[in-house]
Amino acid sequence: HPFLQMIAELEHTRITKTEIHLRNLGEKSVYDLVESTLNIDPKKARGMMPRTHKEMKLDNDERVEKCTSLKTLTHEICNITNGNPFFIKQQIIYWIGQGLLALDENDRWVWDLDKIRESNVLGDVVSMILEKIKMLPVSTKSALTICACIGSKVDLDLLGLLFREMHLLNDKARG
Numbered sequence: 001h002p003f004l005q006m007i008a009e010l011e012h013t014r015i016t017k018t019e020i021h022l023r024n025l026g027e028k029s030v031y032d033l034v035e036s037t038l039n040i041d042p043k044k045a046r047g048m049m050p051r052t053h054k055e056m057k058l059d060n061d062e063r064v065e066k067c068t069s070l071k072t073l074t075h076e077i078c079n080i081t082n083g084n085p086f087f088i089k090q091q092i093i094y095w096i097g098q099g100l101l102a103l104d105e106n107d108r109w110v111w112d113l114d115k116i117r118e119s120n121v122l123g124d125v126v127s128m129i130l131e132k133i134k135m136l137p138v139s140t141k142s143a144l145t146i147c148a149c150i151g152s153k154v155d156l157d158l159l160g161l162l163f164r165e166m167h168l169l170n171d172k173a174r175g
Helices: 002-010 027-037 060-065 070-081 085-097 113-119 125-134 138-150 156-174
Strands: 101-103 109-111
Touching: 027 070, 027 085, 070 085, 070 113, 085 101, 085 113, 085 125, 138 156
Parallel strands: none
Antiparallel strands: 101 109
16 A cells, blocks of 8 residues: 555655554544534434434424434444544445435434444445445546556546547447
8 A cells, every 4th residue: 555655665764753543433522523514403413313214204293202313323323433533424425325314304414223224234444435436437437447557646638548548449349
């Protein structure tokens, strides 16, 4: 990996490096991160998030009875991400993209906790990112493939040239 290679090179120089060991976030910090990320007013967060899409259509009195709290969602996020801040952010983005976490007609965040639990087949950050890459358009995946072969810095003109050449070769191979 380029970062590890850079660290190895730095060890042979006179440059002083400082290592900072970061721990995963605890549940309270994850709660604060989710609350801030989703811009949730703490006074409105408790008891306003329905469990199922059917319950999302209930009026407010019924909704309060059949609800799950931000604290419950945070607990689930902690179980899934182990408090890894990068994974938390990516997981939230993924759930929003899948419609599992959404704003209702009153601009309140709603989610289906059961479906969120079912969607947790990814297990780790790498699996989630690979899953996201699979959902990209073919042309974007082709560009990423070219970039992966070139390295960490890619000249846009070179990328365009290689992209066109790759498509010409594919067209010739097909017909």
